Amino acid sequence: MSTAVMFGSLKFSSSPIFDEAQVDVYGSNVWVIEEGDGDPIVYLHGFADVPGLAGDTPPLQQELAKKLHVIALAYPACSKSQEREELDTMEDLIFHYLDVFEALKLKEFHLVGSCLGGWVAAEIAVRYPEKIRSLSLLGATGLFVKGHPIADIFWVAQPEDGLYYNDLRTLLFSAPESKIGNELFPDGRGDLDEELLRYGMFRFASRFGFSPPYLHNRKLRNRLRRYKGPALIIWGENDHLVPQEHAAAYSQELGNAPIEIIAGTGHSVQVEAPDECATRLIKFIGENS
Numbered sequence: 001m002s003t004a005v006m007f008g009s010l011k012f013s014s015s016p017i018f019d020e021a022q023v024d025v026y027g028s029n030v031w032v033i034e035e036g037d038g039d040p041i042v043y044l045h046g047f048a049d050v051p052g053l054a055g056d057t058p059p060l061q062q063e064l065a066k067k068l069h070v071i072a073l074a075y076p077a078c079s080k081s082q083e084r085e086e087l088d089t090m091e092d093l094i095f096h097y098l099d100v101f102e103a104l105k106l107k108e109f110h111l112v113g114s115c116l117g118g119w120v121a122a123e124i125a126v127r128y129p130e131k132i133r134s135l136s137l138l139g140a141t142g143l144f145v146k147g148h149p150i151a152d153i154f155w156v157a158q159p160e161d162g163l164y165y166n167d168l169r170t171l172l173f174s175a176p177e178s179k180i181g182n183e184l185f186p187d188g189r190g191d192l193d194e195e196l197l198r199y200g201m202f203r204f205a206s207r208f209g210f211s212p213p214y215l216h217n218r219k220l221r222n223r224l225r226r227y228k229g230p231a232l233i234i235w236g237e238n239d240h241l242v243p244q245e246h247a248a249a250y251s252q253e254l255g256n257a258p259i260e261i262i263a264g265t266g267h268s269v270q271v272e273a274p275d276e277c278a279t280r281l282i283k284f285i286g287e288n289s
Contacts (some may be wrong), residue, residue, distance in 0.1 A: 017163055020051075022080060025096075025103045031080035032104070033057055033072045036065030039110060039133075039289050042101075043072045046115025046139070047153070047205070048172055048184055048268035051079040053197045060114070060270040063278030068285060071109075073100060075116075077200045090208050092218060097124060107131065110285050114138035114270040115241075116205055122220060122250070125227040134288040135227060137240055137250055138234045139267050141215035148245040149213035157202045163188050171241040174266035184271070213241075216277055224253035230255035230288040234277055236265035 022029040033051055045051065049058035051074050061070045070242060076096065087093055097120070101107075110133050113121030118140025125132045140183035141150055156167035165185045166176040173181035185198070209215035231254040235247040244261075251257045260280050263274040 008020075019250055023100070025099050026146075028076070028084055030084040030100055030103075031074040031078075031082070032078075033061065033074075034070065036063060036067070039285065040067040040106060040286065041068050041070045041110045041112055042106065043070055044070065044111075044113040044117025044120050045074070045078075045154050046101075046117055046227070046268060046270065048181075048271045049114065049196050049200055050074070050201050051145065053184060053194060057203065059274040060277055063274050064281060067282045068110075068277075071104065071106070073097075075201070077204045078195060079200070083138065083200075087207065090120075093120065093208065094127060096121055098128075101131070107189045108133055110134045110136070112136040112138070112281060113140060115267065116141055116209070116215065118142065119209075119215065119217075119220075122168045122224065122227075123217070124213070125229075126220070126223040127226075127229045128196065129229060132227065133230055134229060134285055135231045135254070136234065136284065137231070138277065139236055139239055140233075140246070140250060142217060142244055143249050144213065144216045145220050145221075145243070145245050145249050148243040150211050150215045150243075150246070151241050152214055153241060154202065154210060154214065155205060159187070169274055172266065172268050174236065174238045174264060174272060180271055181268075184252070185202045219250060221253055230284070231255070232281070232284045233257050233259045234269060234280060235259065235261050236272065237261050237263045238265065239267045239269075241267040255264035 008117045020033045023032050040158050061072050063071045074081040074216050087241040113119045118137040119142030122142050125135045164187050169181040233247050247259050252258050262273045
C-alpha cells in the first residue's frame, strides 16, 4: 500500500505515480511535476523539454521515474510557473530555488540539469554543496571557455522569413531535419499554447544569458572546485550550441568527472536519446546513493 505526504499543494507518494501541481512559494506559484519512487532527484529542464512542450512529463523524466523519484521544476514564466519580474540575476534565481526546496522540504537530493538547467544546477552546487548528493550535467551552458563560445541561440529564436526554424533546430538538435526537432519546433505558425511555452523559455533565458558570449557566468568555472561530490557530464556528439570543450572544462573543474558522449545526438540529448541518458543517469545515481 502506498503512503503519501502533503507538502503544501503537492503530493509526494511512495508509489510510482504521476502528479503535478502549482506550489505556492512565498506568494509565487511554481509548477512542479513529480513521478516515480526512490531517491529524490530534482530535474531542471532545457529549451527542448519545457513541461508541456514535449508532453505533460518531459521524456527523460518519464524514463528516470521508472527507477527513481523525479521532481521536475518549471522555471519562472515557463509552463505554468508564475513569472517573477524581480529576478534579474543568477543570484536571484538561486535564492528562488532555495525557497522552492524549502517549500518542498527537500534537504538533500540528486541534482540533474540539462542545457540552461545544467548551468543553474552547477550554480546551486557550488553555493550549497551540502544539499547535493550527486550532480549530473547534460549539455550544460554556464561556462566561459576561451575560443569556444556558446552560440547565439537568441538570434535564431525568431523564424527565418517568419516561417523556418532550420537554424534553431541546428543549434538544439543533431540536424535541422531531426524528427523530434521538427515536432517540437515546426516551421510556420504552430499551436498557440506551444508557441507560448517556447516564448516563455526564451524570455526566461534572456534574463540571465543574453549578454555575449551568451549563457555563461565568467566566475563559475573557478567556483566549481567548491563542489566535491560525485559528478557526471553527458553531452551530445553533435552539440552545435555548446561546444564539447565545455564538457571538458566542467569535467576538469569537477575533479575529472566522467564524460559520456551520446552518439548521433545534438544539444538536446535529453530529448533525442532519453532512454540512453536515463540508463547512464540511473547507473550513476545508483552508485552514489
